[in-house]
Amino acid sequence: DTGVSQNPRHKITKRGQNVTFRCDPISEHNRLYWYRQTLGQGPEFLTYFQNEAQLEKSRLLSDRFSAERPKGSFSTLEIQRTEQGDSAMYLCASSLAGRPYGYTFGSGTRLTVV
Amino acid sequence: KNQVEQSPQSLIILEGKNCTLQCNYTVSPFSNLRWYKQDTGRGPVSLTIMTFSENTKSNGRYTATLDADTKQSSLHITASQLSDSASYICVVSANFGNEKLTFGTGTRLTIIP
Numbered sequence: 001d002t003g004v005s006q007n008p009r010h011k012i013t014k015r016g017q018n019v020t021f022r023c024d025p026i027s028e029h030n031r032l033y034w035y036r037q038t039l040g041q042g043p044e045f046l047t048y049f050q051n052e053a054q055l056e057k058s059r060l061l062s063d064r065f066s067a068e069r070p071k072g073s074f075s076t077l078e079i080q081r082t083e084q085g086d087s088a089m090y091l092c093a094s095s096l097a098g099r100p101y102g103y104t105f106g107s108g109t110r111l112t113v114v
Numbered sequence: 115k116n117q118v119e120q121s122p123q124s125l126i127i128l129e130g131k132n133c134t135l136q137c138n139y140t141v142s143p144f145s146n147l148r149w150y151k152q153d154t155g156r157g158p159v160s161l162t163i164m165t166f167s168e169n170t171k172s173n174g175r176y177t178a179t180l181d182a183d184t185k186q187s188s189l190h191i192t193a194s195q196l197s198d199s200a201s202y203i204c205v206v207s208a209n210f211g212n213e214k215l216t217f218g219t220g221t222r223l224t225i226i227p
Contacts, residue, residue: 004157042118042203042217043158056214091157100146100207103215105157 004106006092012112013082020078021109025094029102032075034067035091036060037108043091049075050097082113116141118218120204126224131194135221137187137204145209149178149189152201152220161189161202191223199225 005024013019025032031050035043046065047057051072061067064082069075079086089110095103118139127133139147146165150158162171162178164187170179175192191198201220208214 006157040219040222042205042219044217045214048214089155093157100148101163103148103160105150105159107157108155110155 004092004094004104006090006106006109008109009107010110010112012114015084015113016081018078018080019082019111020076021090021092021111022074022076023092023094023106024074025092026102026104027073029094029096029104030072031095031097032069033093033095034075034077035093037089037091038087046077079111082111084113087111087113116206116208116216118204118206118216120202120218120221122221123219124222124224126226127194129194129196129225129227132190132192133194133223134191135189135202135204135223137189137218139185139187139204139206139216139218141185141206141208141216143209144182144185145207147178147180147187148205148207148215149176149187150203150205152203154200158203158205194225196225196227199223 007022033048034046037043047067049069064080067077089108091108092106121136148163149161152158164180177190180187203220204218205215
C-alpha cells in the first residue's frame, strides 16, 4: 500500500458539465476526508466518512456536490453543473479513528472549469 | 471561531540559512498541532505532530515547538536546502473525536541558491 491515491490528477471541464473524482485511502483506514484548496489558501473541509457512513458535511458542500463511500473503501466526489468557482485542488485524506499520527493526504485532483 | 494564523505569509532565504515560521491558533478544545509541507501541485505531507504535553519535536532539519499556554507554535528549519521550497501549513485538531482539522493559510518559503 503506497498511500492515498487520487484520480485523475488533473481535470479540465467546461462549465455546466459533471465531474467525478475518486479517492482510494490507505487500506486499513476507516476514516476518509475530502477537502478543497484554492490557490494560496489552506485546505477547507468538505466532508468525512467513517466506514461507509457520511458523518459530517460542510456548508461549502452545496447541492451540486455529492460524496459517496459505498463499501467503506474508496470514495467518489461528484460535482454537478460545474461552475468556474469550483476550480480548485480537491484533496482526499484518510486516517484510522483515534490515531492522528497516521492521517495521510493524497496528491489531489486539480480541477479547472473553463 | 476556530482559527489558525501563520506568519510570515511568504519568506525568501539563501540556501544554507536557517528560518523560523510562526503559527498562532484559537482552537478549542485542543487535541494536537501539526506542521505539513506542501509542494506546488501536491498534497500536504506531515512533518511533525504534537499533543498538549509536548513542547518540541524534531524531524531531521525541522524542529517544531508548541506553547499550549500562549497557543503558539513555531517551525524552525536548519541549514535550508533548495528542496525546502514549499508551503508550510500549520494545522490544529480540535478534540471532537473526528480529527476535524483547522488549517492555516501557510507560509510560502522560497530557498534561493
